Amino acid sequence: MSAGPALAATSATVPLASPQPRLLYDACPLCSDADISVLRTGDCSRHPLYKPVVAPVMTWMRCAACGHVFTDGYFSDEVSAEIFSATNPNQQPGAGFEQNRYLSARIVERVARFVPDGRWLDVGFGNGSLLFTAEEWGFEPHGLDLRPSTAEGLRRLGIEAHCADLTVLDAPGRYSVISLADVLEHMPYPGEGLAAAHRLLRDGGVIFASMPHYDCSVWRLLDAAEANPYWGELEHFHNFSRRRLYELMEEHGFEPLHYAVSERYRACMEVIARRV
Template sequence: MRCADCEHIFTEGYYTPEALDVLFANTLEQQLVGVDIERHRLISAKMVQRVVEAIGIPDDRMWLDVGFGNGSLLMTAKEFGFQPFGVDLRKKNVEDIQLFGIPAHHGTLASAGTEVAFSAKPTVISMADVVEHEPFPMDSLRSARSLIADSGVLLISMPNASAPLWHQWNATNSNPYWHEIEHYHNFTRESLYDQLEKAGFRPRHYAISERYRCCMEVLADAV
Protein backbone atom coordinates (compact mmCIF):
# COMPACT_ATOMS: atom_id res chain seq x y z
CA MET A 1 0.00 0.00 0.00
CA ARG A 2 1.06 3.63 -0.50
CA CYS A 3 -0.17 6.57 1.60
CA ALA A 4 -1.81 9.19 -0.61
CA ASP A 5 -0.52 12.01 1.61
CA CYS A 6 3.10 11.15 2.41
CA GLU A 7 3.67 8.27 -0.09
CA HIS A 8 4.95 5.96 2.66
CA ILE A 9 4.89 2.30 1.58
CA PHE A 10 3.49 -0.33 3.92
CA THR A 11 1.79 -3.72 3.90
CA GLU A 12 -1.98 -4.02 4.11
CA GLY A 13 -1.83 -6.14 7.25
CA TYR A 14 0.55 -7.89 9.63
CA TYR A 15 1.09 -11.38 11.03
CA THR A 16 -0.75 -12.90 13.96
CA PRO A 17 1.29 -14.02 17.00
CA GLU A 18 0.81 -17.62 15.82
CA ALA A 19 2.27 -16.80 12.41
CA LEU A 20 5.21 -15.02 14.03
CA ASP A 21 5.92 -18.11 16.14
CA VAL A 22 6.30 -20.07 12.91
CA LEU A 23 8.38 -17.32 11.27
CA PHE A 24 10.80 -16.98 14.19
CA ALA A 25 11.08 -20.71 14.80
CA ASN A 26 13.81 -20.79 12.16
CA THR A 27 16.80 -18.49 11.84
CA LEU A 28 18.49 -17.53 8.57
CA GLU A 29 22.17 -18.41 8.40
CA GLN A 30 23.27 -14.75 8.42
CA GLN A 31 21.28 -14.22 11.64
CA LEU A 32 23.02 -16.98 13.59
CA VAL A 33 25.05 -15.64 16.50
CA GLY A 34 28.75 -15.69 15.67
CA VAL A 35 28.38 -16.53 11.98
CA ASP A 36 31.25 -15.21 9.81
CA ILE A 37 32.36 -13.25 12.86
CA GLU A 38 35.58 -11.85 11.38
CA ARG A 39 33.94 -10.27 8.30
CA HIS A 40 31.00 -8.86 10.26
CA ARG A 41 33.39 -7.40 12.84
CA LEU A 42 34.82 -5.12 10.15
CA ILE A 43 31.35 -3.91 9.11
CA SER A 44 30.26 -3.38 12.70
CA ALA A 45 33.47 -1.51 13.54
CA LYS A 46 32.54 1.27 11.11
CA MET A 47 29.13 1.60 12.75
CA VAL A 48 30.58 1.73 16.27
CA GLN A 49 33.26 4.18 15.17
CA ARG A 50 30.61 6.62 13.90
CA VAL A 51 28.90 6.46 17.29
CA VAL A 52 32.20 7.02 19.13
CA GLU A 53 32.89 10.05 16.96
CA ALA A 54 29.50 11.41 17.99
CA ILE A 55 29.61 10.77 21.76
CA GLY A 56 33.27 10.26 22.63
CA ILE A 57 35.03 7.51 24.61
CA PRO A 58 32.63 4.64 25.45
CA ASP A 59 33.69 4.68 29.12
CA ASP A 60 31.67 1.51 29.82
CA ARG A 61 28.38 3.21 28.91
CA MET A 62 25.53 0.92 27.88
CA TRP A 63 24.90 0.01 24.24
CA LEU A 64 21.53 -1.69 23.78
CA ASP A 65 21.03 -3.44 20.43
CA VAL A 66 17.49 -4.38 19.38
CA GLY A 67 17.13 -7.41 17.11
CA PHE A 68 20.83 -8.18 17.38
CA GLY A 69 20.80 -11.11 14.93
CA ASN A 70 24.31 -12.52 14.55
CA GLY A 71 25.49 -10.43 17.50
CA SER A 72 28.37 -8.78 15.68
CA LEU A 73 27.39 -5.22 16.57
CA LEU A 74 27.18 -6.07 20.29
CA MET A 75 30.46 -7.94 20.24
CA THR A 76 32.20 -5.05 18.49
CA ALA A 77 30.64 -2.45 20.79
CA LYS A 78 31.99 -4.47 23.72
CA GLU A 79 35.43 -4.53 22.11
CA PHE A 80 35.37 -0.72 21.86
CA GLY A 81 34.53 -0.41 25.56
CA PHE A 82 30.74 -0.21 25.73
CA GLN A 83 28.65 -2.28 28.11
CA PRO A 84 26.54 -4.34 25.67
CA PHE A 85 22.97 -5.57 26.11
CA GLY A 86 20.85 -7.33 23.50
CA VAL A 87 17.14 -7.68 22.79
CA ASP A 88 15.85 -10.23 20.30
CA LEU A 89 12.64 -12.07 19.45
CA ARG A 90 14.50 -15.29 18.70
CA LYS A 91 15.03 -17.21 21.92
CA LYS A 92 17.97 -19.21 20.60
CA ASN A 93 19.80 -16.02 19.64
CA VAL A 94 19.39 -14.76 23.21
CA GLU A 95 20.75 -18.02 24.59
CA ASP A 96 23.67 -18.03 22.13
CA ILE A 97 24.75 -14.40 22.71
CA GLN A 98 24.89 -15.09 26.44
CA LEU A 99 27.61 -17.67 25.72
CA PHE A 100 29.75 -14.71 24.58
CA GLY A 101 29.26 -13.07 27.98
CA ILE A 102 26.70 -10.57 26.70
CA PRO A 103 23.42 -10.24 28.63
CA ALA A 104 20.22 -10.26 26.59
CA HIS A 105 16.44 -10.15 26.87
CA HIS A 106 14.07 -12.39 24.92
CA GLY A 107 11.28 -10.10 23.74
CA THR A 108 10.78 -6.57 22.48
CA LEU A 109 12.29 -3.24 23.42
CA ALA A 110 9.05 -2.33 25.17
CA SER A 111 9.09 -5.51 27.28
CA ALA A 112 12.76 -4.98 28.10
CA GLY A 113 11.86 -1.54 29.41
CA THR A 114 9.41 -3.02 31.90
CA GLU A 115 11.02 -6.38 32.73
CA VAL A 116 14.76 -5.60 32.90
CA ALA A 117 16.27 -3.76 35.85
CA PHE A 118 18.90 -1.67 34.06
CA SER A 119 21.53 -0.10 36.29
CA ALA A 120 21.43 3.01 34.08
CA LYS A 121 19.71 4.17 30.93
CA PRO A 122 21.45 3.14 27.68
CA THR A 123 23.58 5.83 26.08
CA VAL A 124 23.26 4.11 22.71
CA ILE A 125 20.32 2.20 21.29
CA SER A 126 20.80 0.54 17.92
CA MET A 127 17.94 -0.67 15.75
CA ALA A 128 19.79 -2.01 12.73
CA ASP A 129 17.31 -3.28 10.13
CA VAL A 130 14.58 -3.67 12.73
CA VAL A 131 11.97 -0.92 12.43
CA GLU A 132 10.80 -1.94 8.95
CA HIS A 133 9.85 -5.29 10.55
CA GLU A 134 7.53 -3.58 13.03
CA PRO A 135 3.82 -3.23 12.14
CA PHE A 136 3.72 0.01 14.16
CA PRO A 137 7.24 1.46 13.96
CA MET A 138 6.39 4.64 15.85
CA ASP A 139 5.70 2.52 18.95
CA SER A 140 9.24 1.14 18.81
CA LEU A 141 10.78 4.57 18.26
CA ARG A 142 8.86 5.99 21.21
CA SER A 143 9.94 3.04 23.36
CA ALA A 144 13.52 3.80 22.40
CA ARG A 145 13.10 7.46 23.32
CA SER A 146 11.58 6.63 26.70
CA LEU A 147 14.40 4.21 27.53
CA ILE A 148 17.46 6.04 26.18
CA ALA A 149 19.49 8.53 28.22
CA ASP A 150 18.71 12.17 27.50
CA SER A 151 22.16 12.63 26.00
CA GLY A 152 21.90 9.36 24.09
CA VAL A 153 22.25 8.48 20.43
CA LEU A 154 20.02 6.23 18.34
CA LEU A 155 21.64 4.27 15.51
CA ILE A 156 19.06 3.08 12.99
CA SER A 157 19.41 1.42 9.59
CA MET A 158 17.07 0.04 6.93
CA PRO A 159 16.63 0.00 3.14
CA ASN A 160 16.29 3.45 1.58
CA ALA A 161 13.30 3.57 -0.76
CA SER A 162 14.32 6.98 -2.13
CA ALA A 163 17.83 5.96 -3.17
CA PRO A 164 18.53 6.05 -6.94
CA LEU A 165 19.48 2.37 -6.70
CA TRP A 166 15.99 1.56 -5.41
CA HIS A 167 14.39 3.34 -8.36
CA GLN A 168 16.73 1.54 -10.77
CA TRP A 169 15.68 -1.79 -9.28
CA ASN A 170 12.02 -0.86 -9.72
CA ALA A 171 12.60 0.15 -13.32
CA THR A 172 14.18 -3.22 -14.09
CA ASN A 173 11.72 -5.23 -11.98
CA SER A 174 14.59 -6.51 -9.82
CA ASN A 175 13.87 -5.00 -6.40
CA PRO A 176 14.61 -7.77 -3.85
CA TYR A 177 12.60 -6.08 -1.09
CA TRP A 178 9.18 -6.47 -2.72
CA HIS A 179 9.21 -10.15 -1.76
CA GLU A 180 10.81 -9.76 1.69
CA ILE A 181 8.07 -11.34 3.79
CA GLU A 182 9.32 -9.96 7.13
CA HIS A 183 9.15 -6.29 6.08
CA TYR A 184 5.99 -4.30 6.81
CA HIS A 185 7.39 -0.92 5.68
CA ASN A 186 9.65 0.68 3.09
CA PHE A 187 11.07 3.96 4.40
CA THR A 188 12.65 6.77 2.44
CA ARG A 189 15.29 8.94 4.08
CA GLU A 190 12.71 11.71 4.25
CA SER A 191 10.01 9.57 5.88
CA LEU A 192 12.50 8.12 8.37
CA TYR A 193 13.65 11.59 9.42
CA ASP A 194 10.02 12.63 9.86
CA GLN A 195 9.25 9.65 12.10
CA LEU A 196 12.41 10.15 14.14
CA GLU A 197 11.57 13.78 14.82
CA LYS A 198 8.01 12.91 15.84
CA ALA A 199 9.38 10.31 18.27
CA GLY A 200 11.79 12.75 19.95
CA PHE A 201 15.02 12.30 17.98
CA ARG A 202 16.97 14.73 15.80
CA PRO A 203 18.84 13.17 12.83
CA ARG A 204 22.50 14.21 12.84
CA HIS A 205 24.36 11.93 10.40
CA TYR A 206 23.55 9.90 7.28
CA ALA A 207 25.67 7.06 5.91
CA ILE A 208 25.30 4.16 3.52
CA SER A 209 25.01 0.92 5.46
CA GLU A 210 27.11 -2.06 4.43
CA ARG A 211 24.91 -4.56 6.24
CA TYR A 212 22.40 -5.13 3.45
CA ARG A 213 21.75 -3.92 -0.07
CA CYS A 214 20.55 -0.32 -0.66
CA CYS A 215 20.50 0.41 3.07
CA MET A 216 20.90 3.68 4.92
CA GLU A 217 22.34 4.21 8.38
CA VAL A 218 21.32 7.22 10.47
CA LEU A 219 22.50 8.58 13.80
CA ALA A 220 19.96 10.64 15.73
CA ASP A 221 20.23 12.54 19.02
CA ALA A 222 17.62 12.19 21.75
CA VAL A 223 16.03 15.61 22.23
Protein backbone atom coordinates in the same frame (compact mmCIF):
# COMPACT_ATOMS: atom_id res chain seq x y z
CA MET B 1 26.66 -6.37 36.96
CA SER B 2 23.51 -4.29 37.36
CA ALA B 3 20.07 -5.90 37.36
CA GLY B 4 18.54 -6.38 33.95
CA PRO B 5 15.34 -4.76 32.72
CA ALA B 6 11.94 -6.14 33.64
CA LEU B 7 10.14 -8.03 30.88
CA ALA B 8 6.52 -8.84 30.19
CA ALA B 9 5.49 -12.50 29.97
CA THR B 10 5.31 -14.12 26.51
CA SER B 11 3.03 -16.90 25.30
CA ALA B 12 4.09 -20.30 23.98
CA THR B 13 4.27 -21.06 20.26
CA VAL B 14 1.30 -22.99 18.84
CA PRO B 15 1.52 -24.66 15.40
CA LEU B 16 -0.86 -23.09 12.88
CA ALA B 17 -2.72 -24.23 9.79
CA SER B 18 -1.94 -22.42 6.55
CA PRO B 19 -2.32 -19.74 5.39
CA GLN B 20 -3.23 -17.19 8.05
CA PRO B 21 -4.60 -13.77 7.08
CA ARG B 22 -2.68 -10.64 8.01
CA LEU B 23 -4.08 -8.19 10.53
CA LEU B 24 -5.09 -5.41 8.14
CA TYR B 25 -4.28 -1.73 8.57
CA ASP B 26 -7.33 0.50 8.23
CA ALA B 27 -5.13 3.62 8.06
CA CYS B 28 -1.50 4.58 7.58
CA PRO B 29 0.56 3.07 10.44
CA LEU B 30 2.69 6.24 10.65
CA CYS B 31 0.31 9.19 10.30
CA SER B 32 -3.09 7.43 10.85
CA ASP B 33 -4.62 8.97 7.72
CA ALA B 34 -7.22 6.69 6.13
CA ASP B 35 -6.49 7.73 2.53
CA ILE B 36 -4.47 4.65 1.56
CA SER B 37 -4.44 2.70 -1.70
CA VAL B 38 -2.77 -0.32 -3.28
CA LEU B 39 0.64 0.44 -4.82
CA ARG B 40 1.73 -3.02 -6.02
CA THR B 41 2.21 -6.65 -4.97
CA GLY B 42 5.24 -8.86 -4.34
CA ASP B 43 6.01 -12.57 -3.99
CA CYS B 44 7.51 -13.66 -0.65
CA SER B 45 7.35 -17.42 -1.30
CA ARG B 46 11.02 -17.54 -2.36
CA HIS B 47 12.23 -16.02 0.92
CA PRO B 48 14.55 -18.50 2.74
CA LEU B 49 12.40 -18.38 5.89
CA TYR B 50 9.05 -18.60 4.09
CA LYS B 51 6.43 -20.82 5.67
CA PRO B 52 3.00 -21.56 4.17
CA VAL B 53 1.23 -20.04 7.19
CA VAL B 54 1.87 -16.78 5.27
CA ALA B 55 0.13 -16.03 1.98
CA PRO B 56 2.74 -15.90 -0.82
CA VAL B 57 1.50 -12.58 -2.22
CA MET B 58 2.32 -9.39 -0.32
CA THR B 59 0.18 -6.31 -1.04
CA TRP B 60 1.93 -2.95 -0.67
CA MET B 61 -0.03 0.23 0.12
CA ARG B 62 0.77 3.93 -0.14
CA CYS B 63 -0.50 6.73 2.08
CA ALA B 64 -1.70 9.76 0.10
CA ALA B 65 -1.17 12.07 3.09
CA CYS B 66 2.45 11.32 4.08
CA GLY B 67 3.70 9.18 1.19
CA HIS B 68 4.66 6.20 3.35
CA VAL B 69 4.72 2.73 1.75
CA PHE B 70 3.69 -0.31 3.81
CA THR B 71 2.10 -3.75 3.53
CA ASP B 72 -1.67 -4.06 3.81
CA GLY B 73 -1.29 -5.78 7.17
CA TYR B 74 1.02 -7.46 9.65
CA PHE B 75 1.34 -10.88 11.28
CA SER B 76 -0.53 -12.07 14.34
CA ASP B 77 1.57 -13.03 17.37
CA GLU B 78 1.03 -16.70 16.51
CA VAL B 79 2.27 -16.33 12.93
CA SER B 80 5.24 -14.24 14.09
CA ALA B 81 6.20 -16.93 16.60
CA GLU B 82 6.16 -19.58 13.87
CA ILE B 83 8.34 -17.48 11.55
CA PHE B 84 10.77 -16.62 14.34
CA SER B 85 11.15 -20.30 15.23
CA ALA B 86 13.69 -20.52 12.36
CA THR B 87 16.89 -18.53 11.90
CA ASN B 88 19.30 -18.07 9.01
CA PRO B 89 22.63 -19.73 9.92
CA ASN B 90 24.49 -16.44 9.30
CA GLN B 91 22.32 -14.76 11.95
CA GLN B 92 23.37 -17.01 14.81
CA PRO B 93 25.62 -15.32 17.42
CA GLY B 94 29.26 -15.58 16.40
CA ALA B 95 28.59 -16.47 12.75
CA GLY B 96 31.04 -14.77 10.41
CA PHE B 97 32.28 -12.55 13.20
CA GLU B 98 35.76 -11.95 11.86
CA GLN B 99 34.50 -10.91 8.42
CA ASN B 100 31.71 -8.74 9.89
CA ARG B 101 34.03 -7.10 12.44
CA TYR B 102 35.38 -4.63 9.88
CA LEU B 103 31.92 -3.51 8.77
CA SER B 104 30.74 -3.25 12.38
CA ALA B 105 33.85 -1.25 13.30
CA ARG B 106 32.95 1.46 10.79
CA ILE B 107 29.48 1.73 12.35
CA VAL B 108 30.76 1.81 15.94
CA GLU B 109 33.39 4.40 15.05
CA ARG B 110 30.69 6.75 13.69
CA VAL B 111 28.42 6.24 16.70
CA ALA B 112 31.32 6.79 19.15
CA ARG B 113 31.83 10.30 17.75
CA PHE B 114 28.53 11.25 19.40
CA VAL B 115 28.47 8.93 22.44
CA PRO B 116 31.85 7.52 23.55
CA ASP B 117 30.78 4.92 26.12
CA GLY B 118 27.96 3.41 28.18
CA ARG B 119 25.52 0.56 27.70
CA TRP B 120 24.82 -0.37 24.06
CA LEU B 121 21.55 -2.22 23.39
CA ASP B 122 21.39 -3.92 19.99
CA VAL B 123 17.81 -4.78 19.00
CA GLY B 124 17.59 -7.76 16.66
CA PHE B 125 21.30 -8.42 17.14
CA GLY B 126 21.51 -11.48 14.87
CA ASN B 127 25.11 -12.71 14.71
CA GLY B 128 26.14 -10.24 17.44
CA SER B 129 28.93 -8.64 15.43
CA LEU B 130 27.88 -5.08 16.28
CA LEU B 131 27.87 -5.83 20.01
CA PHE B 132 31.16 -7.71 19.96
CA THR B 133 32.77 -4.79 18.16
CA ALA B 134 31.15 -2.11 20.35
CA GLU B 135 32.66 -3.89 23.36
CA GLU B 136 36.12 -3.31 21.85
CA TRP B 137 35.41 0.45 22.02
CA GLY B 138 34.56 0.17 25.73
CA PHE B 139 30.76 -0.07 25.47
CA GLU B 140 28.88 -2.54 27.70
CA PRO B 141 26.99 -4.83 25.28
CA HIS B 142 23.35 -5.87 25.73
CA GLY B 143 21.18 -7.75 23.24
CA LEU B 144 17.49 -8.05 22.45
CA ASP B 145 16.03 -10.44 19.88
CA LEU B 146 12.69 -12.09 19.13
CA ARG B 147 14.25 -15.47 18.36
CA PRO B 148 14.75 -17.59 21.52
CA SER B 149 17.71 -19.57 20.12
CA THR B 150 19.49 -16.33 19.18
CA ALA B 151 19.09 -14.83 22.65
CA GLU B 152 20.28 -18.04 24.28
CA GLY B 153 23.30 -18.16 21.95
CA LEU B 154 24.40 -14.67 22.99
CA ARG B 155 23.97 -15.46 26.68
CA ARG B 156 26.25 -18.47 26.24
CA LEU B 157 28.91 -16.01 25.06
CA GLY B 158 28.59 -14.07 28.32
CA ILE B 159 26.51 -11.12 27.09
CA GLU B 160 23.20 -10.09 28.66
CA ALA B 161 20.44 -10.90 26.19
CA HIS B 162 16.65 -11.02 26.30
CA CYS B 163 14.05 -12.58 24.03
CA ALA B 164 11.38 -9.90 23.95
CA ASP B 165 9.90 -7.01 22.01
CA LEU B 166 11.57 -3.64 22.46
CA THR B 167 8.34 -2.05 23.65
CA VAL B 168 8.09 -4.30 26.75
CA LEU B 169 11.47 -3.42 28.28
CA ASP B 170 11.12 -1.49 31.52
CA ALA B 171 14.47 0.24 32.02
CA PRO B 172 14.07 4.00 31.57
CA GLY B 173 17.33 5.81 30.83
CA ARG B 174 19.43 2.65 31.08
CA TYR B 175 21.19 2.81 27.69
CA SER B 176 23.55 5.23 25.97
CA VAL B 177 23.14 3.69 22.50
CA ILE B 178 20.31 1.68 20.98
CA SER B 179 20.95 0.16 17.57
CA LEU B 180 17.97 -0.64 15.35
CA ALA B 181 19.84 -2.17 12.44
CA ASP B 182 17.19 -3.31 9.98
CA VAL B 183 14.53 -3.37 12.70
CA LEU B 184 11.99 -0.56 12.24
CA GLU B 185 10.75 -1.94 8.92
CA HIS B 186 9.90 -5.20 10.75
CA MET B 187 7.67 -3.51 13.33
CA PRO B 188 3.93 -3.14 12.61
CA TYR B 189 4.02 0.34 14.17
CA PRO B 190 7.58 1.74 14.00
CA GLY B 191 6.62 4.81 15.99
CA GLU B 192 6.09 2.56 19.02
CA GLY B 193 9.66 1.30 18.64
CA LEU B 194 11.05 4.82 18.49
CA ALA B 195 8.96 5.84 21.51
CA ALA B 196 10.36 2.86 23.44
CA ALA B 197 13.92 3.73 22.41
CA HIS B 198 13.40 7.32 23.56
CA ARG B 199 12.22 6.07 26.95
CA LEU B 200 15.11 3.62 27.33
CA LEU B 201 17.88 6.05 26.35
CA ARG B 202 19.63 8.40 28.76
CA ASP B 203 19.62 12.13 28.02
CA GLY B 204 21.79 12.77 24.98
CA GLY B 205 21.87 9.09 24.03
CA VAL B 206 21.65 8.08 20.37
CA ILE B 207 19.98 5.55 18.15
CA PHE B 208 21.58 3.95 15.11
CA ALA B 209 19.00 2.87 12.53
CA SER B 210 19.42 1.19 9.16
CA MET B 211 16.88 0.03 6.60
CA PRO B 212 16.13 -0.05 2.86
CA HIS B 213 15.84 3.42 1.28
CA TYR B 214 12.70 3.48 -0.83
CA ASP B 215 13.39 6.85 -2.46
CA CYS B 216 16.89 6.48 -3.90
CA SER B 217 18.33 5.89 -7.36
CA VAL B 218 19.49 2.35 -6.57
CA TRP B 219 15.95 1.39 -5.57
CA ARG B 220 14.55 2.81 -8.80
CA LEU B 221 17.19 1.02 -10.87
CA LEU B 222 16.35 -2.27 -9.17
CA ASP B 223 12.68 -1.66 -9.91
CA ALA B 224 13.43 -0.90 -13.57
CA ALA B 225 15.38 -4.16 -13.86
CA GLU B 226 12.56 -6.04 -12.07
CA ALA B 227 15.20 -7.18 -9.59
CA ASN B 228 14.17 -5.40 -6.38
CA PRO B 229 14.17 -7.99 -3.55
CA TYR B 230 12.36 -5.81 -1.04
CA TRP B 231 8.87 -6.12 -2.49
CA GLY B 232 9.02 -9.81 -1.47
CA GLU B 233 10.86 -9.44 1.83
CA LEU B 234 8.83 -11.73 4.08
CA GLU B 235 9.37 -9.99 7.42
CA HIS B 236 9.17 -6.37 6.21
CA PHE B 237 6.04 -4.27 6.74
CA HIS B 238 7.48 -0.89 5.64
CA ASN B 239 9.59 0.79 2.98
CA PHE B 240 10.93 4.13 4.26
CA SER B 241 12.19 7.16 2.40
CA ARG B 242 14.84 9.24 4.13
CA ARG B 243 12.39 12.14 4.38
CA ARG B 244 9.68 10.05 6.05
CA LEU B 245 12.14 8.41 8.44
CA TYR B 246 13.50 11.78 9.56
CA GLU B 247 9.97 13.08 10.11
CA LEU B 248 9.08 10.04 12.22
CA MET B 249 12.24 10.37 14.28
CA GLU B 250 11.56 14.04 14.94
CA GLU B 251 7.94 13.26 15.91
CA HIS B 252 9.27 10.91 18.61
CA GLY B 253 11.91 13.17 20.11
CA PHE B 254 15.01 12.47 18.02
CA GLU B 255 17.29 14.81 16.11
CA PRO B 256 18.91 13.17 13.04
CA LEU B 257 22.67 13.83 13.16
CA HIS B 258 24.32 11.71 10.48
CA TYR B 259 23.31 9.96 7.25
CA ALA B 260 25.28 7.25 5.44
CA VAL B 261 24.84 4.67 2.70
CA SER B 262 24.69 1.27 4.35
CA GLU B 263 27.23 -1.43 3.58
CA ARG B 264 25.06 -4.11 5.17
CA TYR B 265 22.48 -4.68 2.42
CA ARG B 266 21.56 -3.37 -1.02
CA ALA B 267 19.89 0.04 -1.39
CA CYS B 268 19.97 0.69 2.35
CA MET B 269 20.59 3.78 4.48
CA GLU B 270 21.98 4.36 7.99
CA VAL B 271 21.02 7.20 10.32
CA ILE B 272 22.33 8.27 13.73
CA ALA B 273 19.90 10.40 15.75
CA ARG B 274 20.13 11.94 19.22
CA ARG B 275 17.49 11.83 21.94
CA VAL B 276 16.31 15.39 22.64
